[in-house]
Amino acid sequence: MSTVHLWPRRVVESQLARPLILIVLIFVLWDLVIRVFKIPPYLIPAPWDVARMLVAEWPRLWRESLFTGYATLGGFGLSILFGIPIAMLIAYSRLVESYVYPLLVFSQSVPKIAIAPLFVVWFGFGIFPKVISAFLLGFFPVVVATVMGFKSMETEMIDLARSMRASRLQMFLKFSLPQALPSIFSGLKVSATLAVVGAVVGEFVGSNSGIGYVLQIANGNFDLPLMFAALFVLSMMGVILFAIVDVVEKMMIPWHQSRRADVMTVTA
Amino acid sequence: MHMDPGDATRPALIRMLGVAKSYRTAEGEVESLQPLEFDIREGEFLSIVGPSGCGKSTLLKLVGGLLPATRGSIEIAGKRVEGPAGSIGIVFQNHVLLAWRTVLENIMLQIEVRKLPHGRGIEHARELVEMVGLKGFENKYPWQLSGGMQQRASICRALVHDPAILLMDEPFGALDAMTREKMNLELQRIWSAAKKTVLLITHSIPEAIFLSDRVLVMSERPGSIAGIYDVPLPRPRTLAMMGGVEFGALAQTIRAHFYAQGSLDA
């Protein structure tokens, strides 16, 4: 018996094809909904209008997305630079944990959008306040995931290391760090996408550049196709940053469960 | 040819000198081991059986220098235990293989951490891998192995630095009966070839008798010595001996301890 496939199976099952197929389906559905329910373009633009806008405004969108990209990368970089060492201090010292952790949680509960204008007052309209905003959103997931990674070491593994008379440095390099890496990377992935959001929040409150600024303008003019195009560019930035972290993860922890493509167990 | 199993003339290597342990918990002190007084002789294979929670793992960690004693002390070769001793290998209840290292790399971890010569270490590691039947799996990751193979790899890791003392905490608990018997035969071979002093914790009475020179039975928590039995069976032992009269009688005697206590650890 033979089955008829819309696409050859190899294409359907490839990693990249699946999300693309989903995107196409969403576009078709989007188009269909607008036609069937006769939704006016000032509420939801048609997908073709957005696509046309994307092409027409591409030079501008590209230029503006560079500003947002720099702020995002800056904030994400700072999140790693400060997040991981602080998390290690928290994981290894009860004293630091008891002082710093509650403060961190408290600071996270402050809505960033509410304090973002303050950064404009303090740091002006340059890129710096956007970097800070991206950092503030990206920082916390890195800390939480890293703390969890270092704290989740089983007691038996600690006993094993001690039975080998491992020094503190060996304990860290040969046991704790590799053991914490999967958790750290999952934190980095969340952080990467949040850093994009942070950068845009920074641009919302005081900027004349960046995708956040384009969104502001489009919003003011009721230019919905431009707004949707800008949102699409933003999403792509998040996806690309996420993918980069994913590739680095693949290189650094090829042994992790999530990487086991074809699981095959042998029996004794 | 190994020394006579019941040979009491061999010198004591590990001495429990009234060693006792209480854990400090949120609900106060929990006494888990009463003061213990016994010796493990050089080259002896001694097993400990007892109901769960009676302090077997605690005792093993005390001997391994992983836990401080609350009272009393332990001496190894005349030196008081104050931390992990140099010449010890431990097999833990869970294999504790590092997921990011292959079988061979996991075994070599012991050599790396102790900063022993790499060349001799890897040679010995390969010998051990061959002996426990893991040849061909050196470059596999732990998750690619079955439970029995994982535990065999962790036994290699505990032996690769050629320790004088081997401590094992219910190493075969997770294995099926067939694999377990095979492992018992392998362990007997390793022990008689390498002349090590072995402390084995198990909840299988037949396993304890099959492998040991002496079997120590512990009482319920807080643990104390309920009895110590010599195993007078000749070596090397065969699985067929398990059906013998002597074997059965000893197993019955030991089992009686647990029925008297109303609990059997299984």
Ligand SMILES: Nc1ncnc2c1ncn2[C@@H]1O[C@H](COP(=O)(O)OP(=O)(O)O)[C@@H](O)[C@H]1O
């Ligand atoms: N870290 C710990 N803190 C508090 N109590 C413990 C700890 N480890 C073990 N115990 C208690 O000590 C007793 C003996 O434990 P253990 O040595 O693991 O027993 P066994 O190995 O014989 O099953 C148990 O009742 C257990 O609850």
Ligand SMILES: [Mg+2]
């Ligand atoms: Mg135990």
